[in-house]
Amino acid sequence: MSTEIPVHAKERLKGLRSAANASGVFTSDFSVNEFLLVRKAGFEPIGLCVGSCVYHVGIQYGSWNRNQELDVLSKAMYHARELALSRMRAEASAMGADGIVGVKLTIKRLEWDEHLLEFIALGTGVVHGSGHKGFRAHDGGPFTSDLSGQDFWSLLHAGYRPVEMVMGSCVYHVAHRGVLAGLGTAGRNVELENFTSAMYEAREIAVERMQAEASAAKAEGVVGVDMHEGSHGWQTHVIEFFAIGTAVLPLEQEIAPEKIADPIMVLSVND
Amino acid sequence: MILGIFDRFKGPDAETLAARAREAALHAEIVAALQTGRVPAPMRARLEGARTGALPWIATLTPSELLIVRSHGLRPIAAVSATCWLHYGFSWTEGHSQGWETALQRLSQEAQAAGANAVLDVKMRTVPVHIANSMDFTLVGTAVHVDGLPPSPDPVIATVPALEFVQLLEADVVPTGIAVGAHFEWMSDWRGNAGGVGWWNNEARQLSMLWEEVRQRAHADLRRNARARGNGVLAHVNFSQMFEREVEHQPKQYLARHIVVATTIDARRGVPIPHDIKMVVDVHAGKTPLTGTTPHHQSYATNEVEGAI
Numbered sequence: 095m096s097t098e099i100p101v102h103a104k105e106r107l108k109g110l111r112s113a114a115n116a117s118g119v120f121t122s123d124f125s126v127n128e129f130l131l132v133r134k135a136g137f138e139p140i141g142l143c144v145g146s147c148v149y150h151v152g153i154q155y156g157s158w159n160r161n162q163e164l165d166v167l168s169k170a171m172y173h174a175r176e177l178a179l180s181r182m183r184a185e186a187s188a189m190g191a192d193g194i195v196g197v198k199l200t201i202k203r204l205e206w207d208e209h210l211l212e213f214i215a216l217g218t219g220v221v222h223g224s225g226h227k228g229f230r231a232h233d234g235g236p237f238t239s240d241l242s243g244q245d246f247w248s249l250l251h252a253g254y255r256p257v258e259m260v261m262g263s264c265v266y267h268v269a270h271r272g273v274l275a276g277l278g279t280a281g282r283n284v285e286l287e288n289f290t291s292a293m294y295e296a297r298e299i300a301v302e303r304m305q306a307e308a309s310a311a312k313a314e315g316v317v318g319v320d321m322h323e324g325s326h327g328w329q330t331h332v333i334e335f336f337a338i339g340t341a342v343l344p345l346e347q348e349i350a351p352e353k354i355a356d357p358i359m360v361l362s363v364n365d
Numbered sequence: 366m367i368l369g370i371f372d373r374f375k376g377p378d379a380e381t382l383a384a385r386a387r388e389a390a391l392h393a394e395i396v397a398a399l400q401t402g403r404v405p406a407p408m409r410a411r412l413e414g415a416r417t418g419a420l421p422w423i424a425t426l427t428p429s430e431l432l433i434v435r436s437h438g439l440r441p442i443a444a445v446s447a448t449c450w451l452h453y454g455f456s457w458t459e460g461h462s463q464g465w466e467t468a469l470q471r472l473s474q475e476a477q478a479a480g481a482n483a484v485l486d487v488k489m490r491t492v493p494v495h496i497a498n499s500m501d502f503t504l505v506g507t508a509v510h511v512d513g514l515p516p517s518p519d520p521v522i523a524t525v526p527a528l529e530f531v532q533l534l535e536a537d538v539v540p541t542g543i544a545v546g547a548h549f550e551w552m553s554d555w556r557g558n559a560g561g562v563g564w565w566n567n568e569a570r571q572l573s574m575l576w577e578e579v580r581q582r583a584h585a586d587l588r589r590n591a592r593a594r595g596n597g598v599l600a601h602v603n604f605s606q607m608f609e610r611e612v613e614h615q616p617k618q619y620l621a622r623h624i625v626v627a628t629t630i631d632a633r634r635g636v637p638i639p640h641d642i643k644m645v646v647d648v649h650a651g652k653t654p655l656t657g658t659t660p661h662h663q664s665y666a667t668n669e670v671e672g673a674i
Binding site: 298 | 384388391392395396399400405407408411420421422423424425426427428429431432435441444446448449450451452453454455456459460463467490492493494495496499501503505
């Protein structure tokens with residue numbers, strides 16, 4: 095790699111405004127490393143895409159002593175995210191993006207009303223540097239991915255391309271325990287099978303839904319899956335199980351392991 | 366993305382009843398499976414679908430982790446998970462060993478159902494639902510298949526990330542699972558001076574000895590439990606708590622407890638590390654001594670602090 099500073103960069107350093115960006119300004123929330131690696135992967139950022147949705151989440155209570163999915167809440171949490179994501183995607187389509195990388199999906203509670211949740215999806219729209227359209231999603235629109243710029247580069251080098259962010263949500267009410275239930279177990283550590291079972295059920299519903307989305311997007315697999323639990327101001331026994339990841343497809347055809355460049359293994363002095 | 370997935374919730378009565386019946390059947394199947402020590406049928410079907418390719422594979426790995434496992438001939442099959450929710454009728458401290466051990470066995474069964482050789486990136490989790498005297502022990506990881514090997518009847522469970530798993534394998538070390546060491550002791554302060562006396566510096570010797578005792582026994586317990594799985598541990602969690610309890614007309618009581626959770630490994634001694642040490646610049650975001658450790662701006666709170674998804 096040459097250490098010579100390119101002419102454009104030199105001109106900027108001299109304080110001259112370059113005409114290199116004649117078509118306008120791109121916006122992104124990339125870090126320096128992300129920016130460099132997205133370009134190294136052959137893509138150029140064109141603009142920040144954002145979608146938001148303020149959602150009034152309805153009320154649903156679980157029966158005191160019953161494990162059950164709260165489908166009204168599940169549906170609200172899913173639909174609101176879906177609206178935010180599809181608005182972000184529409185913005186990316188409008189600017190001609192081939193995809194969106196680094197999507198951050200966040201939820202905020204609005205202080206003045208406990209039923210209002212604000213969902214925000216924010217990512218950077220990118221285009222392929224030489225106009226290759228093969229990276230678009232199965233419906234011809236931009237791909238979406240919550241992968242960072244670094245992860246995007248790594249994914250392409252592992253032989254895969256991102257297709258779509260896929261997710262599954264299950265808001266679940268974990269039953270309360272009867273007062274008498276504890277008596278039989280005094281003096282022993284015993285498993286509470288009812289609760290264990292609740293965890294299995296809720297997690298299974300969330301994962302199944304995510305996997306169904308990946309199948310619908312004709313993906314081969316889902317990478318970077320995060321399965322986590324969250325509570326958004328509900329009763330103490332109500333919890334959301336949420337699975338999210340990026341559905342991926344092999345690039346043209348899967349690269350055989352021996353064709354993937356061997357990463358150099360190092361013993362890191364970092365934390 | 367599909368919204369059709371929720372269509373089944375729309376109708377009121379007949380559909381709700383059908384959904385409830387399905388829920389009840391699922392619940393009964395899961396409880397029966399837990400009691401007989403097998404993988405519940407719906408999970409088994411999903412894992413088999415992922416194994417045969419009928420369903421998309423699922424990996425908790427990041428793309429760079431995917432890259433590194435693929436370059437070492439490993440393929441992700443499915444995300445696997447296991448839970449044991451335990452009630453502490455006897456001892457909170459010693460329940461940890463039982464809870465993680467049960468979850469570990471269930472995770473291993475899921476991995477077998479997925480036809481895996483190993484489970485990587487196993488994370489230990491507990492949901493934030495607080496139910497008196499109980500806690501859940503949950504393990505989540507990614508089951509992988511090693512190219513050219515038949516499915517294993519006893520898959521390796523690695524509570525380390527993919528990169529560290531591969532690093533260990535290259536150094537001829539196999540991570541094998543989890544071992545827990547736990548111990549607690551109550552101590553009564555008969556002489557009323559356990560917390561130290563007077564206005565001068567002096568060691569609260571009884572409390573020191575209590576801690577020594579509890580920690581040594583917890584570590585002895587760890588060593589005993591680890592022996593079944595390997596010949597070494599990497600102890601990544603050391604947790605301890607001490608409480609004082611005052612009871613009327615009786616001496617003060619102290620409770621000390623210590624829990625240590627470790628990744629067990631099987632290592633051949635004296636094998637040289639095959640890698641040279643080189644200074645490199647890591648392009649991944651995160652802590653590195655090369656870019657300083659203080660944040661470069663702190664004027665604006667980011668969305669993340671409001672609570673991630």
